Amino acid sequence: MKRPILAVVILLLVALAASVYWLSENLERMVARTIEDVGSELTGTRVSVSSVSLDLSEGRGSVSGLRVGNPRGFSSDDAFRLGNISVEIDPASVTGSPISIREVRIAAPEVLFEVNEIGKANVNELRRALAEPGGSGEGEGGAPDEAGPRIAIGRLVFEAGRIRSDTTVLGGERREVALPSLTMRRLGGSRGATPDELGRKIAAAFATRVVETVARNRLLEEIEETVDEALGEAADAAKSVLRDIFGDAEE
Numbered sequence: 001m002k003r004p005i006l007a008v009v010i011l012l013l014v015a016l017a018a019s020v021y022w023l024s025e026n027l028e029r030m031v032a033r034t035i036e037d038v039g040s041e042l043t044g045t046r047v048s049v050s051s052v053s054l055d056l057s058e059g060r061g062s063v064s065g066l067r068v069g070n071p072r073g074f075s076s077d078d079a080f081r082l083g084n085i086s087v088e089i090d091p092a093s094v095t096g097s098p099i100s101i102r103e104v105r106i107a108a109p110e111v112l113f114e115v116n117e118i119g120k121a122n123v124n125e126l127r128r129a130l131a132e133p134g135g136s137g138e139g140e141g142g143a144p145d146e147a148g149p150r151i152a153i154g155r156l157v158f159e160a161g162r163i164r165s166d167t168t169v170l171g172g173e174r175r176e177v178a179l180p181s182l183t184m185r186r187l188g189g190s191r192g193a194t195p196d197e198l199g200r201k202i203a204a205a206f207a208t209r210v211v212e213t214v215a216r217n218r219l220l221e222e223i224e225e226t227v228d229e230a231l232g233e234a235a236d237a238a239k240s241v242l243r244d245i246f247g248d249a250e251e
Contacts, residue, residue: 028052028053031063032051035047035063042129043068045068045069045070045079045126047068048067049063049066051065056091058091059089060086060087060089063082063087064085065083066081066082073125074114074125077112077166079112079126080111081109081110082106082107083107084108086103086104086105086107087104087105088101088102097192098151098152099150099151099152100152100192101152101153102153103153103154103155104153104156104157105156105157106156106158107159108161109158109159111162111210112164112165113219115172115227150188150191150194151192152189152191152192152193153184153198155183155185156185156202157182157183158183161178161179162176163219170229170230171226172222172223175219177213177214180213182205184202187201187202
């Protein structure tokens with residue numbers, strides 16, 4: 001779960017921070033294309049953006065309709081949908097360090113947890129694809145982190161969203177549970193942090209919220225029961241993967 005959300009957050013922050021140097025009539029289109037191209041390369045799936053709106057003089061920006069598609073072997077539905085992402089930047093900080101982002105607000109995030117006919121989960125396949133290019137993102141001596149821009153975020157809010165599970169290909173059901181809001185403050189501290197550092201921290205907190213929600217709604221247990229009934233002897237390996245994704249949700 002961590003890696004897909006990590007990629008979305010990193011791409012958004014880097015694209016908006018870098019955009020102040022792209023003084024062009026096509027600025028918004030260029031930012032949208034950057035998010036789509038780099039996101040698609042990282043995830044190995046389709047990443048799309050409906051629209052980008054920027055007001056550099058006011059230090060405001062928004063990205064609407066950000067979607068991360070499912071990997072091969074799954075439905076044509078999206079694995080993640082982030083309806084609207086609004087960013088408020090301190091304009092005076094864009095040429096210094098750290099770049100100060102006053103607020104990032106992610107409206108109504110949607111997570112699809114889908115299991116295919118052989119018991120694989122879409123979230124785990126995305127996580128595996130994202131691990132290939134650079135692993136944890138830390139090179140020798142931490143050079144990539146040191147080279148990146150430093151960003152401080154005053155407040156980041158994931159507004160109330162939802163988790164949808166789909167095991168219908170195995171004879172199960174579609175279920176939907178509410179995903180409670182999550183607020184994080186003073187990310188990066190006074191010195192700021194690199195997009196990779198921020199992304200990992202944000203992703204970990206978001207993943208924890210998802211795990212808590214799954215455990216509270218007994219969603220993981222229902223998915224495991226469906227896998228067990230459909231796959232018989234092959235179910236143990238599939239259920240092991242599910243536990244690896246969510247951890248022990250009952251604890």
